[in-house]
Amino acid sequence: MTLLSVKNLRVTFDTETGPVQAVRGVSFNLGRERLGIVGESGSGKTMTGRAVLRLIRKPGRIEADAMTFEGQDLMAASETDLRALRGRRIAMVMQDPKFSLNPVMKVGAQLMEGLRQRDHAPRAEARAKAIAALQAVQIRDPDRVMEAYPHELSGGMGQRVMIAMMLIPDPDLLIADEPTSALDVTVQAEVLNILDNLVKTRGMGLIFISHDLRLVARFCDRVLVMYKGKIVEELAAKDLLQAKHPYTQGLLNCLPRIGGSRGALPALDRNADWAR
Amino acid sequence: MALIEIENLSVIFTTAGRKVRAVQEVSFKVEAKQSFGLVGESGSGKSTILRAICGMAPITGGQIRIDGAPLPTPRGRAFAAQVQMVFQDPYASLHPRHTVDRVLSEPLAIHGQGRDSDAKIEQALVDVGLPPAFRFRYPHQLSGGQRQRVAIARALMLQPQILLLDEPTSALDASVQAETLNLLSRLRAERGLTFLMVSHDLAVIDHMCDRVLVMQNGQAVEELSREALASAAMITPYARALFAASADRMLEG
Numbered sequence: 001m002t003l004l005s006v007k008n009l010r011v012t013f014d015t016e017t018g019p020v021q022a023v024r025g026v027s028f029n030l031g032r033e034r035l036g037i038v039g040e041s042g043s044g045k046t047m048t049g050r051a052v053l054r055l056i057r058k059p060g061r062i063e064a065d066a067m068t069f070e071g072q073d074l075m076a077a078s079e080t081d082l083r084a085l086r087g088r089r090i091a092m093v094m095q096d097p098k099f100s101l102n103p104v105m106k107v108g109a110q111l112m113e114g115l116r117q118r119d120h121a122p123r124a125e126a127r128a129k130a131i132a133a134l135q136a137v138q139i140r141d142p143d144r145v146m147e148a149y150p151h152e153l154s155g156g157m158g159q160r161v162m163i164a165m166m167l168i169p170d171p172d173l174l175i176a177d178e179p180t181s182a183l184d185v186t187v188q189a190e191v192l193n194i195l196d197n198l199v200k201t202r203g204m205g206l207i208f209i210s211h212d213l214r215l216v217a218r219f220c221d222r223v224l225v226m227y228k229g230k231i232v233e234e235l236a237a238k239d240l241l242q243a244k245h246p247y248t249q250g251l252l253n254c255l256p257r258i259g260g261s262r263g264a265l266p267a268l269d270r271n272a273d274w275a276r
Numbered sequence: 277m278a279l280i281e282i283e284n285l286s287v288i289f290t291t292a293g294r295k296v297r298a299v300q301e302v303s304f305k306v307e308a309k310q311s312f313g314l315v316g317e318s319g320s321g322k323s324t325i326l327r328a329i330c331g332m333a334p335i336t337g338g339q340i341r342i343d344g345a346p347l348p349t350p351r352g353r354a355f356a357a358q359v360q361m362v363f364q365d366p367y368a369s370l371h372p373r374h375t376v377d378r379v380l381s382e383p384l385a386i387h388g389q390g391r392d393s394d395a396k397i398e399q400a401l402v403d404v405g406l407p408p409a410f411r412f413r414y415p416h417q418l419s420g421g422q423r424q425r426v427a428i429a430r431a432l433m434l435q436p437q438i439l440l441l442d443e444p445t446s447a448l449d450a451s452v453q454a455e456t457l458n459l460l461s462r463l464r465a466e467r468g469l470t471f472l473m474v475s476h477d478l479a480v481i482d483h484m485c486d487r488v489l490v491m492q493n494g495q496a497v498e499e500l501s502r503e504a505l506a507s508a509a510m511i512t513p514y515a516r517a518l519f520a521a522s523a524d525r526m527l528e529g
Contacts, residue, residue: 040451040452041452098368157318157319184318184476186317187317188521254454255453255454255479256482258479258506259505260479264458
């Protein structure tokens, strides 16, 4: 069943040197599955994720032939409709905890804010839910973290706090933008397990934006490879390591490997023709 | 004699009356021109060791010796000329309102090496693979990889022997990471640098380092040579678990 359908999505910014298209005609369908979007910085993968929630500030423009979430037209939805969707139905984990958490508010208060304001949960219940969410993302000392300010947490802890925050309202679709880039491999595996469980047990849809090809190959069902705002290749995640497109191959080859040669790593060949 | 000697180092932070033992009695040695890696999960104390060396974290026990001499507190100019650090996040570690020129000229001015600073700055930019025209740009006019190159150029301005690298590529894309690692390898060969590098990516550590120390909860778990890492010859369960979680980074991946 299709949860999200995007047809010919374009995101344009007007700059002094003329309009710049960050996303140029992206189309995909998402069921209750794990879809990976990979590419370098500037390839438009984050903008694609944000555009789904219409989180692109003016003067940026979002255009699409169609963008529907469970039959609801996201392009025609009013701001009020979108507010009802954001967080509750479609949640997004942003990339950088340093810029996405409120620096002058304790973590506990930030976790409880949604529960108190949106669900009108009593204080004790909100607190219990917040602590449970922190435990679910493997934070060992949730009481200390609840009383901490974001600057007192490491990058990995901050990222887990954001994931916990997004999972509290039980969304149907989670857009995770580099959710594990600041985590070490063992915690990364734990966080991926949490996301995996949600997809499997609750039938959540997941858009997993990452530049880590090996991670996406292991974790997702299907992968879109983006380059300069376009999808250059779409393939099943298990076939990612045998990718045909030279850009995808280049991205794979420039990764260091345990036990590999210590010579210079191959640089990525960026061919302008792929972007046409 | 090893260039960097760390003996029973402990770092304890006190926050809100609670004691956090960030590093507990960790010891290791790094020979000159070697590269030594520290791996472990977040909060394992690996970055804190680098910060303790620089005087940015309180040393509550043990000793750090560079070239056989205990470190003075405060660290002083001689230390800065010998040891420099490259931070994880190039977006946070460069002053947003200082041009590249100012970032690179400041260490020279402080150390009274301001003569020929024009030529030195242009050479420093060329050395890290940036065009000299970038001299008058601000950090926001640079990409992440370019910023990390500026951060590396800044660390090398005083011709230090030792570079402390705190996750130098974890904020960068795979392709930019490859370019930055190649740059670091080249500079190490050209200048005979000694690296002490922190990363959570075993593949990056394996690519760059001769020896690696696995850390967990502030304690040293196991020290491995590069060969032992590649052949999975670790003894402790934690090091094995870390290795297993990185299995997709193996050569056959």
